[in-house]
Amino acid sequence: DIQMTQSPSSLPASLGDRVTITCRASQDIGNYLRWFQQKPGKSPRLMIYGATNLAAGVPSRFSGSRSGSDYSLTISSLESEDMADYYCLQSKESPDTFGAGTKLELK
Amino acid sequence: QVQLKETGPGLVQPTQTLSITCTVSGFSLTSYYMQWVRQTPGKGLEWMGFIRSGGSTEYNSEFKSRLSISRDTSKNQVFLKMNSLKTEDTGVYYCARANWDYWGQGVMVTVSS
Numbered sequence: 001d002i003q004m005t006q007s008p009s010s011l012p013a014s015l016g017d018r019v020t021i022t023c024r025a026s027q028d029i030g031n032y033l034r035w036f037q038q039k040p041g042k043s044p045r046l047m048i049y050g051a052t053n054l055a056a057g058v059p060s061r062f063s064g065s066r067s068g069s070d071y072s073l074t075i076s077s078l079e080s081e082d083m084a085d086y087y088c089l090q091s092k093e094s095p096d097t098f099g100a101g102t103k104l105e106l107k
Numbered sequence: 108q109v110q111l112k113e114t115g116p117g118l119v120q121p122t123q124t125l126s127i128t129c130t131v132s133g134f135s136l137t138s139y140y141m142q143w144v145r146q147t148p149g150k151g152l153e154w155m156g157f158i159r160s161g162g163s164t165e166y167n168s169e170f171k172s173r174l175s176i177s178r179d180t181s182k183n184q185v186f187l188k189m190n191s192l193k194t195e196d197t198g199v200y201y202c203a204r205a206n207w208d209y210w211g212q213g214v215m216v217t218v219s220s
Contacts, residue, residue, distance in 0.1 A: 034207055043201055043210040044152070055208065087152055089207065095167040098152040 002026050002090050006099030012107040013078050021073045021102045023088035028069070032092035035064055035073045038085045038101075047086075048073060080106075109133035111202050111211035118217050119192050125218075129185040129202030129211055136160070136178055140205035141185045143176060146213075147198030157205075158185060192218045 003026035013019045023033070031051040036044035046055040048064035051071055061076045075082055083106060088099040115127035129141065143155040156166035158176045166174050175188045185202060199213040 036207070043203075043213050044207075045210075046206075046208050049206065049208075089152075091207075094165060095169070096154040098154070100151055 001095055002029060002093055002097050004088055004090055004097050004099040006088055006102055008102060009100065010103045010105065012105055014107045015078055015080060017078045019075050019078055019104065021086050021088075021104075023071045023099045025069045025071070025090055027093075029090045029092035031066065032090055033064075033066070033071045034089045034091065036087045036089065037082075038087065044087060078104075109204070109209045111204065111209055113200060113202055113211040113214040115200065115214045115216060117215060118219065120220050121192055121194060121218055123192055124188060124190040125192055125196070125200075125216060127187045127200050127202075127214055127216075129187070131183050131185070131202075131204075134204070136180045136183060136185065141176075141178070142203045142205065142207070143185075143187050144201045144203060145196075145198050146201070147195065149195055155187070160205075194218050 005024045007022050033051040035048035037047050038044045047058050047062055051066045052064045063074050065072045083104055086102045090097055110132045113127055113129050119125050137160055140157045140159050142157045146152050154167055156176050158164050158178055164176050173189050173191050178185045197218045199215050201210050201213045203210040
């Protein structure tokens with residue numbers, strides 16, 4: 001199975017900060033990478049698909065990028081509503097596999 | 108609009124079978140794959156399997172032969188059945204549409220005697 005190594009596991013940040021979360025794939029996944037946001041008690045929400053494409057309704061302060069086998073989710077200017085858990089997901093090869101998650105919290 | 112809703116038991120005894128129904132609206136099951144995912148304290152988010160728009164299925168080998176996914180297109184429902192439950196299967200079970208763009212609210216399942 002393809003392993004997705006997500007870092008950091010916890011990210012304290014302040015409102016207005018630029019933050020970046022990264023997933024590293026254990027083998028080539030092309031651009032078959034999605035990012036999800038999950039708030040407590042809620043189901044995950046698709047934020048990014050195809051590594052760099054913003055899902056419908058997602059604010060433009062979110063962006064996705066790729067450098068080799070490293071995939072990043074960046075929030076350009078953190079807002080209070082962005083405090084949540086974030087997960088990456090690869091869908092290049094079955095089974096689809098998720099990263100372990102990053103908890104974004106206020107510093 | 109697109110909606111998905113899971114229903115199922117809150118509590119299941121070890122060794123018993125879990126049955127969850129995902130009822131969808133706003134789209135046709137004959138046009139979209141439907142995925143099942145769970146979130147457990149021990150392993151986080153895990154893809155369990157899917158049923159294709161044509162009705163064939165694919166499963167995560169992690170669940171070996173314990174898992175079965177089926178559907179009733181006339182009722183817009185997808186079903187998950189997993190047998191031989193263990194305490195480690197405690198978690199939230201979600202259905203999601205093919206491209207992960209829509210998810211149900213999830214159903215919490217506790218495996219305990």
